[in-house]
Amino acid sequence: MATNQKIIRDRLANDSILGGTLAGTSWTGLARGGIYDKKIKREGAGSTPNAFDQTQAGVLVVKPCIVVLDRGDGPHPQRDQIPAAYVQSIYVYFYASATSSGRDAIAAMRNRTYELLDEQASGWIFASEGGPMVFCYYAERLGVRDDEVFPEAVIDYQRYRLTSRYANIA
Numbered sequence: 001m002a003t004n005q006k007i008i009r010d011r012l013a014n015d016s017i018l019g020g021t022l023a024g025t026s027w028t029g030l031a032r033g034g035i036y037d038k039k040i041k042r043e044g045a046g047s048t049p050n051a052f053d054q055t056q057a058g059v060l061v062v063k064p065c066i067v068v069l070d071r072g073d074g075p076h077p078q079r080d081q082i083p084a085a086y087v088q089s090i091y092v093y094f095y096a097s098a099t100s101s102g103r104d105a106i107a108a109m110r111n112r113t114y115e116l117l118d119e120q121a122s123g124w125i126f127a128s129e130g131g132p133m134v135f136c137y138y139a140e141r142l143g144v145r146d147d148e149v150f151p152e153a154v155i156d157y158q159r160y161r162l163t164s165r166y167a168n169i170a
Contacts, residue, residue: 033063062153064105067093088162132164
């Protein structure tokens with residue numbers, strides 16, 4: 001069964017605007033470097049080669065891409081009334097080149113991600129692997145800044161709060 005992180009990654013990747021289709025080593029959507037559920041890495045074990053383009057000088061630079069990571073969970077605020085419920089944090093990271101077109105790509109990916117994930121914006125509610133229904137709410141944003149791992153790139157993230165509950169949702 002898929003985890004909440006993978007369910008969210010799949011929702012983003014299956015969107016024709018955000019993910020598109022794979023054409024060679026690039027995706028056709030806004031996130032043409034791909035959508036991952038692990039950190040992107042240039043080379044070596046666990047690398048994500050589709051997340052990078054090679055320049056004429058042979059340097060690998062970040063393409064616009066998205067990383068979805070699970071940042072843990074805690075008990076639901078009403079745990080006495082709903083003992084099996086939880087609140088989880090999912091971070092959605094956006095990478096692109098440190099150019100004005102890269103910053104525009106991040107803004108477009110971020111906006112589309114919000115439209116797909118936030119329950120109030122999209123109406124999307126999903127069943128978690130454990131059974132309860134999960135409501136996904138936008139919680140905060142970092143803001144675009146230079147990336148410390150990839151000096152040629154900028155990064156931004158959105159944190160989403162997942163709230164689970166057992167309920168008869170009509």
